[in-house]
Amino acid sequence: EPEVTQTPSHQVTQMGQEVILRCVPISNHLYFYWYRQILGQKVEFLVSFYNNEISEKSEIFDDQFSVERPDGSNFTLKIRSTKLEDSAMYFCASHREVDQPQHFGDGTRLSIL
Amino acid sequence: AQSVTQLGSHVSVSEGALVLLRCNYSSSVPPYLFWYVQYPNQGLQLLLKYTTGATLVKGINGFEAEFKKSETSFHLTKPSAHMSDAAEYFCAVSDQVKNDMRFGAGTRLTVKP
Numbered sequence: 001e002p003e004v005t006q007t008p009s010h011q012v013t014q015m016g017q018e019v020i021l022r023c024v025p026i027s028n029h030l031y032f033y034w035y036r037q038i039l040g041q042k043v044e045f046l047v048s049f050y051n052n053e054i055s056e057k058s059e060i061f062d063d064q065f066s067v068e069r070p071d072g073s074n075f076t077l078k079i080r081s082t083k084l085e086d087s088a089m090y091f092c093a094s095h096r097e098v099d100q101p102q103h104f105g106d107g108t109r110l111s112i113l
Numbered sequence: 114a115q116s117v118t119q120l121g122s123h124v125s126v127s128e129g130a131l132v133l134l135r136c137n138y139s140s141s142v143p144p145y146l147f148w149y150v151q152y153p154n155q156g157l158q159l160l161l162k163y164t165t166g167a168t169l170v171k172g173i174n175g176f177e178a179e180f181k182k183s184e185t186s187f188h189l190t191k192p193s194a195h196m197s198d199a200a201e202y203f204c205a206v207s208d209q210v211k212n213d214m215r216f217g218a219g220t221r222l223t224v225k226p
Contacts, residue, residue, distance in 0.1 A: 042218040101147055
């Protein structure tokens, strides 16, 4: 069964540095998402992306965050200048239609030092 | 805005006992409702979903949930708990208008032998 894949599984970055988290959604999916989960807390919506543009974003997704689909397969989340509080698990998800469940990757654990 | 409330951050049952995990939602439009399960250090796996149609939905691993519009609830049940059911369970809501799925805080299910 096709899967959403995320790389790397663990990213360690110095505070203030830029980080790019990568995702390869399922190939025929059209809607793409990023979520984060701070350790021990709930999963929080960050952003949704459809037709090469952001369709929704949460209050968490400020100017430090950006997303891009640079080619037909990758979907990236960039954090421009990381802060300690950006340390979390970041999940990518995708689906083909909005009434279909989202398929999640296994996540990237981001640790900011 | 949509939101989800999961009553009980931690539920403990004995093996073979009924599992009941509670979820109430808030949505201004007809909701899409989901239950996801998360095992330690893994991503989110879909258990079941409700979009339209039959209000009692069956999912994987013997779980089911019933959409009750009058109670704005979508509680998850399983007649007989198994040790392998021990995990974190998340209820989530989205809709056909906005692509921003919102998760509840999660319920950690413990199964005692």
